[in-house]
Amino acid sequence: MIQDDFVMRQIARLAQALRKVMGLRQAERLDDALQSLDEAYKDEFALDRATLMMLSASSLRVLLAQNHAPEDLDALMGQLALLLMEEGHIRAALGQQRQAAACWTRAASILEGVAGNNETHMEALMQCRALLTRV
Numbered sequence: 420m421i422q423d424d425f426v427m428r429q430i431a432r433l434a435q436a437l438r439k440v441m442g443l444r445q446a447e448r449l450d451d452a453l454q455s456l457d458e459a460y461k462d463e464f465a466l467d468r469a470t471l472m473m474l475s476a477s478s479l480r481v482l483l484a485q486n487h488a489p490e491d492l493d494a495l496m497g498q499l500a501l502l503l504m505e506e507g508h509i510r511a512a513l514g515q516q517r518q519a520a521a522c523w524t525r526a527a528s529i530l531e532g533v534a535g536n537n538e539t540h541m542e543a544l545m546q547c548r549a550l551l552t553r554v
Contacts, residue, residue, distance in 0.1 A: 426491040433463055433498040440505050444512065452509050459502055464495075471503075472521060476528045493533040497540045500529040504547060511554075520554045523547045 436459040443452035460466050464483070466474075474482065476496070483495055507522035527547035534540040 426487065426494070429463060430494055430498060433459065433495075433502070436463070437498070437501055437505060440502070440509075444505065444509050447512075449509050449513055453506070456502060456506050456509070464499060471499075472525060476525075476532050479529065480532065493535070493537065493540075496529050496533045497537065497543070500526040500533070500540070500547075501543060503529070504543060504550075507547075507550065516554050520551060523550045523554075527551065 436455065440452045440455050440459070443449070443455060457468060460468060460471055464471070466482075471479070479499070480492055480496060483492055487495060503522045503526035507519040507526065510516075510519035510522060524547075527544060530540050530544035530547060534544045
């Protein structure tokens with residue numbers, strides 16, 4: 420029960436961070452959006468961007484499994500993928516196409532492992548694949 424509450428609060432914080440980043444991107448405050456993403460990666464996953472981009476999806480899952488119950492991993496990995504997708508949009512808006520593609524590729528690799536029966540994750544995976552065809 421306590422673990423469930425913790426995970427639900429973490430997912431709520433991740434959703435709030437995603438909304439904040441999306442708002443900053445829409446307001447064209449792209450540097451602030453990237454800073455907010457870095458904070459979310461560090462605060463919620465204890466990862467910096469370089470490490471996040473270097474680790475495979477399976478390695479990220481193992482890392483998260485150290486502090487989370489197995490039944491919570493798909494939701495957390497999905498939220499991480501959504502943050503990466505948003506980072507891709509920001510990088511594209513900055514003209515950083517290679518970095519945008521790297522974010523979308525990483526998000527897709529994570530989503531491939533968690534999409535299963537989750538409609539939101541499946542839609543996000545399809546969006547990543549579509550974005551990657553345009554870069």
